[in-house]
Amino acid sequence: MSPHVTAFFDEATNTITYLLREPEGRACAIVDSVLDFDYASGRTDTRSADAVIAQIEAQDLDLQWILETHVHADHLSAAPYIQERLGGKIGIGDRITVVQATFGKIFNEGTRFQRDGSQFDRLFRDGDSLQIGQMRCDVLHTPGHTPACLTYVIGDAAFVGDTLFMPDFGTARCDFPGGSAEDLYDSVQKILRLPDATRIFVCHDYMAPGREVFAWESTVGEQRARNVHIGAGRDKAEFVAMRQRRDASLAMPRLIIPSLQVNMRAGQMPEPEDNGLRYLKVPLNGL
Secondary structure, three states, X not given: OOOEEEEEEEOOOOEEEEEEEOOOOOEEEEEOOOEEEEOOOOEEEOHHHHHHHHHHHHOOOEEEEEEOOOOOOOOEOXXXXXXXHHOOEEEEEOOHHHHHHHHHHHOOOOOOOOOOOOOOXXXXXXXXXXXXXXXXXXXXXXXXXXXXXXXXXXXXXXXXXXXXXXXXXXXXXOOOOOOOHHHHHHHHHHHHOOOOOOEEEEOEXXXXXXXXXXXXXXXXXXXXXXXXXXXXXXXXHHHHHHHHHHHHOOOOOOOHHHHHHHHOOOOOOOOOOOOOOOOOOOOOOOO
């Protein structure tokens, strides 16, 4: 089974949203949608999600799943908006509860914020599967960047979220609360055990030095041979030391504060206050 994959690149956040559909039939899914957000004004916009919706409607597809690879720290999810427009179930890894507990404390969320993952329609464990029409999707738990990261494997395609980048850019950072370079190493090895020809679709591309175009598709074989952080048989101790040094030098993502608060709620905004407005919190010196 080889799903048809269409990529939508959001230049503002360097995020790639994927629309995947069965080769014959109407069933489709979306992986890692984007809600446009202007931090300076606090305004949201749906133009990125609308582009995906327009393609689904133009092809008369049946949206069955809106999948999240993890709780993103660099963009807001458009999952609830897309679900309202087209239906489909919203899914994420079952370790979302760990992420919710961690950031529920950091953002001092009250009792109205449920930390049981109930904002999502389905919580996936390692080894679970789901159907997208005639396509079977297998779920791999691939933590390290966050405790709840998943890889979705559909036929010859694997959607790896932030776990891997393009081979010339490497791997995800592991310094957020709950991250682990040791876990990331093990998760990448799990992905690299897939067949060499498996297509790897990454969630972000920041255009590595020396490259002139954005890119988001490689293969397991290419990652195993050429990934600058973990390819060519780099051992675990060397990788962990490299990752920890590199992470210590990285700035926080520009949209981490709004992204975490929204995405741990499955893309929903916080509950409105007495004046009818919704607010995002900024924890001073908390991250």
